[in-house]
Amino acid sequence: MKYRQLGDSDLQVSTISLGSWLTYSGGVEKAQAIACVHKAFDVGINLIDTANVYGRGAAETLLGEALAGIDRGSYILATKLYGPMSETDKGLSRAQVFKQIDASLRRLKTDYVDLYQCHRYDNDTPLEETMEALTEVVKQGKARYLGFSEWPLDKIEAAAELEGVTPFVSSQPQYSMLWPYPQTGLIQRCAELGITQIVWSPLAQGVLTGKYKPGAPPPPESRAGSESMGSMLPKRWLEGPLLEAVQKVKTLAEEEAGVSLAQFALAWVLRNENVSSAIIGASRPEQIVENAAAAELRIANELFYRAEDFLAPHRQ
Secondary structure: OOEEEOOOOOOEEEOEEEOOOOHHHHHOOHHHHHHHHHHHHHOOOOEEEOOOOOOOOHHHHHHHHHOOOOOHHHOEEEEEEOOOOOOOOOOOOHHHHHHHHHHHHHHHOOOOEEEEEEOOOOOOOOHHHHHHHHHHHHHOOOEEEEEEOOOOHHHHHHHHHOOOOOOEEEEOOEOEOOEOHHHHOHHHHHHHOOOEEEEEOOOHHHHHHOOOOOOOOOOOOOOOOOOOOHHHOOHHHHOHHHHHHHHHHHHHHHHHHOOOHHHHHHHHHHOOOOEEEEEEOOOOHHHHHHHHHHHHOOOOHHHHHHHHHHHHHHOO
């Protein structure tokens, strides 16, 4: 496993991290999910990412159980707030920041999180109110650092200009060979602000593993084949022409780079120095072992360029 600094923090995070969005909020059996968490630690992953809204607390509750008895200083725990936890509990108001951090800590069975992230931008709450409340959470010792996910660039810059508040150290955008758009502006500006990326869906929800074949039904154990998880997968990513292009990249990865498509796709994301970590979702421990190996890979840029040429006509 390799490790990179997270923004202007003192955190060294594994370049592959474990997420819990669909898998550990009910999509995977509890014992299997806990086994995945423990396997992640075995292969050197030290960053676990979750959110209060994943299963409305279910993912955090499972992680609280999975992490019980493990040295708290041996891993980096990140969670988020913003999404609706009830009809009235949502957003980034001062009251919600204080309420949701306490609720997350109870479910996670810990006194603090290493990274507290705003899951989206809240247009109904003044930015100053949000940042001041988050700063208090840090001063109270309930979070060590702050981050955001999918914020507009102008709001990121506005937050950076505020005085007397704890600055952001991380950004969590969707980023993959099928969704490369953060590299057109977000990543460069974040680098200038001392912010690095923890990217989600680097395997495009499993599409960039090559498991989905053109003209064939999705495997029953896959995300697309799951009633609880498949609804979140963009239908366009399962269309024949795109899947045919993915199979070409799979052949390229296996025959010319000597790696699996999943490893190739993760290495593509990690080639960017501003990416501190790529979040993987796993329903089986062996998936974690395969994906973690991508941290060590060095693949020629020429192969990445050819892969991009295959996929470019089929991106949104």
